[in-house]
Amino acid sequence: MKQLDKPADLLQQLRTFDIFEGVDDAALQWLIDQSTYVMYPRDSMIFRNGEKVDHMQVMLRGGLRDPPR
Numbered sequence: 001m002k003q004l005d006k007p008a009d010l011l012q013q014l015r016t017f018d019i020f021e022g023v024d025d026a027a028l029q030w031l032i033d034q035s036t037y038v039m040y041p042r043d044s045m046i047f048r049n050g051e052k053v054d055h056m057q058v059m060l061r062g063g064l065r066d067p068p069r
Contacts, residue, residue, distance in 0.1 A: 006037040013060055
């Protein structure tokens with residue numbers, strides 16, 4: 001995982017997600033201000049099924065897939 005500078009248009013990128021519909025700009029900006037912006041290498045295990053959740057992740061690019069069995 002590599003921490004990156006947040007892009008200047010991050011608020012506009014978040015606006016494209018249905019989950020943030022109805023959330024005002026000030027609240028989204030607060031979320032941005034409290035967050036870190038990271039990039040994971042391809043095929044990274046970001047989380048595991050059943051792990052305790054203590055934060056929120058928003059994927060701007062890429063996708064998820066089930067791990068091999």
